Amino acid sequence: MKVYYYDSLPGDQRLPHESSDPIPETLLSDLSIIAGHYPEVASVDEIAKDRSYKNRDVITVSPTAMGDIYESKVKMFFDEHLHEDEEIRYILDGSGFFDVRAGSPGGNDEKWVRIAMETGDLIILPAGIYHRFTTDEKNYIKAMRLFKDEPKWTALNRSAEVDVNPFRQEYVQTMLK
Numbered sequence: 001m002k003v004y005y006y007d008s009l010p011g012d013q014r015l016p017h018e019s020s021d022p023i024p025e026t027l028l029s030d031l032s033i034i035a036g037h038y039p040e041v042a043s044v045d046e047i048a049k050d051r052s053y054k055n056r057d058v059i060t061v062s063p064t065a066m067g068d069i070y071e072s073k074v075k076m077f078f079d080e081h082l083h084e085d086e087e088i089r090y091i092l093d094g095s096g097f098f099d100v101r102a103g104s105p106g107g108n109d110e111k112w113v114r115i116a117m118e119t120g121d122l123i124i125l126p127a128g129i130y131h132r133f134t135t136d137e138k139n140y141i142k143a144m145r146l147f148k149d150e151p152k153w154t155a156l157n158r159s160a161e162v163d164v165n166p167f168r169q170e171y172v173q174t175m176l177k
């Protein structure tokens, strides 16, 4: 996977938007993100077992799989949001971008970090991190979503209220340490 700062220039969200600013080597771990390449699904089974993840499903995001609702789904995934649980995604096929927030929360140094995910890539986003997702120009990704218990999937879009959500506050505290 490739990691870089999003250039924030106008243009389709599915374009790479790669800025030339260098990123710190520890950027993802500084944000409490775990990411890696695991060609064997068996490695994912092991990670799920270690973290007590009992359920999973597979989602295909593409015009073929979703039909008419594809464009609106892609727009929805791209709304900045957080979850009260970890978000684990394993890419089974295709590719796409996970954007995560870096910089001081609400500060003028906030940036998007773009993580370009391909087949075999796994990402674990901590609860409370603001993020968004989009397919790329290929308009096709097949991803495994892992859940600790029931497939619960609530996205809380960024707002003043969500900024003070306890899971958000806990994540922000972790960043200050």
Ligand code: KMT
Residues within 6 Å of the ligand: 059, 061, 077, 087, 089, 096, 132, 133, 141, 143, 145
């Ligand atoms: C998310 O959290 O935005 C998603 O689950 C997107 C689909 S997974 C590639």
Ligand code: NI
Residues within 6 Å of the ligand: 081, 082, 083, 087, 131, 155
């Ligand atoms: Ni999400």
